[in-house]
Amino acid sequence: MHGRPRKPSKPEDAAASAAKAQKLRVLQSQFLHNHQNKIFTKEAVELSAKLLEINPESYTAWNYRKLAVEHYLTLSNSNPESHNSIFDEELRVAESALRQNFKSYGAWHHRKWVFSKGHSSINHELRLLDKFQKADSRNFHAWNHRRFVAALMNISEEDELKYTEDMICNNFSNYSAWHNRSVLLSNLLKKKANGFLLKVKVLPEYEFVHQALFTDPDDQSGWFYHRWLLDQTVKVDSPLLASSWPAHGSDVMLLGDSCPSSPFTNFHSDSGTFPLILYFNQAVEGVNSSTVLVNYELNTIKDLIWKPLSANKSQTAQVWVTQLNFNGVEPKAYSVEVSLGHSQGIISSSGFHYNHPSRFAFRVCVQLVEKGPAKGLGGDVILWRDENFHIYDAHSVESSSVISPDQLSIQNDHETTAFEWRTEAIAKEIDHFRELLSLINCKIGKLTLARLLMAHDTMTCQSPNKTFHLEEVLELYNDLMKLDPSHVQYYKDEHSLVLLQQVTSSKESLLRHCFHYRNLTSSHIGNPICVRLNNLLLSRVGSFDKLLWVQMLDLSHNELQSIEGLEAMQLLSCLNLSNNVLSSFTALEPLRSLKSLKVLNISHNEIGTHSIDTTRHLCSSPLSHSAGSEWNTGEIVNTDIDVKSYWEAYFILKDLNLTQLDIVGNAISGEKFKSLLIKVLPALKWLDGEQLH
Amino acid sequence: MSEEEDGVKKEQRKAWREGAVRDRNVILHGGRGMVLDQIWLDAGNFLVDFNYANASSVSPPVLRLAKKDSFESVVMDHLRMNGAYWGLTTLDLLGKLDAVDKEDVISWVMQCQHESGGFAGNIGHDPHILYTLSAVQVLALFEKLDMLDIDKVSNYISGLQNEDGSFSGDVWGEVDTRFSYIAVCCLSILHRLDKIDVDKAVNYIVSCKNLDGGFGCTPGGESHAGQIFCCVGALAITGALHHVDKDLLGWWLCERQVKSGGLNGRPEKLPDVCYSWWVLSSLIMIDRVHWISKEKLVKFILDCQDLENGGISDRPDDAVDVFHTYFGVAGLSLLEYPGLKAIDPAYALPIDVVNRIFFGK
Numbered sequence A: 001m002h003g004r005p006r007k008p009s010k011p012e013d014a015a016a017s018a019a020k021a022q023k024l025r026v027l028q029s030q031f032l033h034n035h036q037n038k039i040f041t042k043e044a045v046e047l048s049a050k051l052l053e054i055n056p057e058s059y060t061a062w063n064y065r066k067l068a069v070e071h072y073l074t075l076s077n078s079n080p081e082s083h084n085s086i087f088d089e090e091l092r093v094a095e096s097a098l099r100q101n102f103k104s105y106g107a108w109h110h111r112k113w114v115f116s117k118g119h120s121s122i123n124h125e126l127r128l129l130d131k132f133q134k135a136d137s138r139n140f141h142a143w144n145h146r147r148f149v150a151a152l153m154n155i156s157e158e159d160e161l162k163y164t165e166d167m168i169c170n171n172f173s174n175y176s177a178w179h180n181r182s183v184l185l186s187n188l189l190k191k192k193a194n195g196f197l198l199k200v201k202v203l204p205e206y207e208f209v210h211q212a213l214f215t216d217p218d219d220q221s222g223w224f225y226h227r228w229l230l231d232q233t234v235k236v237d238s239p240l241l242a243s244s245w246p247a248h249g250s251d252v253m254l255l256g257d258s259c260p261s262s263p264f265t266n267f268h269s270d271s272g273t274f275p276l277i278l279y280f281n282q283a284v285e286g287v288n289s290s291t292v293l294v295n296y297e298l299n300t301i302k303d304l305i306w307k308p309l310s311a312n313k314s315q316t317a318q319v320w321v322t323q324l325n326f327n328g329v330e331p332k333a334y335s336v337e338v339s340l341g342h343s344q345g346i347i348s349s350s351g352f353h354y355n356h357p358s359r360f361a362f363r364v365c366v367q368l369v370e371k372g373p374a375k376g377l378g379g380d381v382i383l384w385r386d387e388n389f390h391i392y393d394a395h396s397v398e399s400s401s402v403i404s405p406d407q408l409s410i411q412n413d414h415e416t417t418a419f420e421w422r423t424e425a426i427a428k429e430i431d432h433f434r435e436l437l438s439l440i441n442c443k444i445g446k447l448t449l450a451r452l453l454m455a456h457d458t459m460t461c462q463s464p465n466k467t468f469h470l471e472e473v474l475e476l477y478n479d480l481m482k483l484d485p486s487h488v489q490y491y492k493d494e495h496s497l498v499l500l501q502q503v504t505s506s507k508e509s510l511l512r513h514c515f516h517y518r519n520l521t522s523s524h525i526g527n528p529i530c531v532r533l534n535n536l537l538l539s540r541v542g543s544f545d546k547l548l549w550v551q552m553l554d555l556s557h558n559e560l561q562s563i564e565g566l567e568a569m570q571l572l573s574c575l576n577l578s579n580n581v582l583s584s585f586t587a588l589e590p591l592r593s594l595k596s597l598k599v600l601n602i603s604h605n606e607i608g609t610h611s612i613d614t615t616r617h618l619c620s621s622p623l624s625h626s627a628g629s630e631w632n633t634g635e636i637v638n639t640d641i642d643v644k645s646y647w648e649a650y651f652i653l654k655d656l657n658l659t660q661l662d663i664v665g666n667a668i669s670g671e672k673f674k675s676l677l678i679k680v681l682p683a684l685k686w687l688d689g690e691q692l693h
Numbered sequence B: 001m002s003e004e005e006d007g008v009k010k011e012q013r014k015a016w017r018e019g020a021v022r023d024r025n026v027i028l029h030g031g032r033g034m035v036l037d038q039i040w041l042d043a044g045n046f047l048v049d050f051n052y053a054n055a056s057s058v059s060p061p062v063l064r065l066a067k068k069d070s071f072e073s074v075v076m077d078h079l080r081m082n083g084a085y086w087g088l089t090t091l092d093l094l095g096k097l098d099a100v101d102k103e104d105v106i107s108w109v110m111q112c113q114h115e116s117g118g119f120a121g122n123i124g125h126d127p128h129i130l131y132t133l134s135a136v137q138v139l140a141l142f143e144k145l146d147m148l149d150i151d152k153v154s155n156y157i158s159g160l161q162n163e164d165g166s167f168s169g170d171v172w173g174e175v176d177t178r179f180s181y182i183a184v185c186c187l188s189i190l191h192r193l194d195k196i197d198v199d200k201a202v203n204y205i206v207s208c209k210n211l212d213g214g215f216g217c218t219p220g221g222e223s224h225a226g227q228i229f230c231c232v233g234a235l236a237i238t239g240a241l242h243h244v245d246k247d248l249l250g251w252w253l254c255e256r257q258v259k260s261g262g263l264n265g266r267p268e269k270l271p272d273v274c275y276s277w278w279v280l281s282s283l284i285m286i287d288r289v290h291w292i293s294k295e296k297l298v299k300f301i302l303d304c305q306d307l308e309n310g311g312i313s314d315r316p317d318d319a320v321d322v323f324h325t326y327f328g329v330a331g332l333s334l335l336e337y338p339g340l341k342a343i344d345p346a347y348a349l350p351i352d353v354v355n356r357i358f359f360g361k
Ligand SMILES: [Zn+2]
Pocket: A001, A002, B272, B273, B274, B275, B314, B324
């Protein structure tokens, strides 16, 4: 019940209500009697109409009327005239019910049902809708019914688009009309109907929505339409490869002990296998050994198994990985070439094919094992102390071969021309919004400008005269945090993502975060490079396409409550997430696909503090019927672990192969929990800094 | 980063967190805290009617939806099963489920079942998927799912799936994504999801996704917070949340918070306590709930209490009802309000009930 004032009812009101109630109660029980006994006399049918007039929500009464209609239709054989009079009566009852409550699901469906029975007089329907839509222009039942009627009457989408225009011109503050416009316009664009090309339509549409946005920037009616237009302007339909590991032109050292070259491109593997990662600009399906060809020594490696990196059983993902195995091959350098796009099969979730043939190549150096396998990371205890990290010397010999992050990503030259009209449209929008902001300080103006500037940077990042607006965007998000404190965390998250784009935007800025890890007790020769993104007030992480090469990552002392997307960092073996605000084990779901992860620090977070788990349904578990989540009681019954109380920890950790875990400083702790950890993680050597025996 | 800078950042962070804690304390102890006992008393007197003398002679003790004998209570006679679910879940979240006579409620619920396997909103009415879920949820609350002929109920539901994957509400063929959620949720609770074509069900829901990231009742239908809850909930239960653009939908949803702190269900609409549930649960399922101010929302819900008589209304100073009382309390539970049991955002049942169903035994 909505909008009824809370006031003590006067005695006379209560009496009137009781009398009304009594009348309705009598009607209802008479009706139920008729229904149960299938009585369809004229009086009985009229009684149901009376009931529905008072209470249009009485669904059983609508059902009863449908039964009655079917009863009379059979009686009247196939006399179309009497059929129509039966139908007209139903439409009349439904209409008067709608007058009583035009949000009545039952009444709207009754009308639809009448037409599905073959009633021919649909013309009246549009007049009725006009009336209802004028009285309540946001009634979504009426809009749904309108779509149904328009389809039934074959009204063209162009005409309906015109109708939304009239509604909006009448009052721009009509989200329902803007919504219907987006549906119709995107259909027409998809069909490439007469003159409906995005290139042609996008500018007039921007103009149209400006009228709403600039008249009253606080009215949300046009906000989402504008954002949709912006996405359409930026988005190129067919998916592209954004980056890969190994990157084009890089070396992979296998079974090697040391290698004096760049940490950005080099990788040591004791096992002779390493992952090949493809990072697309959007989620795709259909990555397999026939759509992606991996060649070395003029042979195609057959039967590679490609895995989508996504939670649950989805076969669609932005990041795909396979394992290349060089075990037992002759020690020398091999050139490996990866090509895709030569045949169709990789498809975006919106149904577009990957159709830009592209290739990249890297070298794999297989070396003889001389002194037994080198100790990988995780052999010794890792101490995340500042004194163990030494800034990576950008002027040293090895850094001369460091390539800039730009080169880590794939060049997509063929796209630049298609971007011209898009770039122009965005540039125009930027001018408009700068002008708006010079007149009025409004949140949608700042937010849209921030998004436009980011879009602009993305589109021009491959052109020679590129400009970056990252500083300005960061400033806009800082302003927004003050301007709109209720949504401060939204802006913080956006701010964090932009900050990471800035960190990874150039070789210089990334090198400032690269450190050598050196522990006094460690005998490790090829000192691992640790990317330290600690103490940056990050509430969210991103830019993973630029960080695929990282094996050791420090994200401590931030404000992370999520590590969404981290699953892309397949090479990670040491990860520090301490001193954040991670609040549950399920938030660590991305770690489940990091097969090389050995050292994990999640100390001083909020695991176990919260009663509501915001990632409960995002992680694979029996709750979401996801693959690999079978609640295998047999496996557990034999142990004395209390898995029911710790199911989240169990699901996340059981697939990991950790040797070192720090978990102190979370609400979840205690001896019982520790004994669970030791059982679920058999390879564990260090727990909270103490060596296990 | 230098030690000094490090120290400054740490201070900033500490101050920010302490600020948040302080705000929360003001709300909890600043005079407008939730009157737990009154809500309970109210729920006890107002929802649960032990009076057998009901005009329709078929009514054993039933749950009332509004003041006894009022016009409103008769108008809602047909959806008493929903009312039972709202009222009993509220009581359970308050830890007072034992205030009702379990056996009486269960026997009434079972009398609402039809030969088809579906449940009606009340005795004498027709079966519908809407009331079938409520009946199953009520039985789950009481740990009495074994009362059901599970195959019969799940056959009723799976029989309502259409060729395109959508679900009808009953034999009369109204199609709506609300019914998709109900079917999926109900079958999952009964461990019978394999009885329907889950892929088709998911594809139909995805076909109702809009360009603003939200979902409507049928393809092309406008996004609405209630509908979004249904679609996101169904995708959560079927492990298909990757179909949701979390950032796009999250922005739409977090912008439902208006100045007063309350949430509306669509742009440019008034805030309403019932959206505390629909918007919040959706935001939680996609891990974006931190994008709204929880403190302000808690305050809005508490401001909608009837401090004299208990219960919660749609907006401050409106008349209370069981529907908004449930959504208010469930919303506070999602906001981790002290003294309330936690509720599961997808199954809309207390978490201990859900965990018992999926991890018990
Ligand atoms: Zn409401």
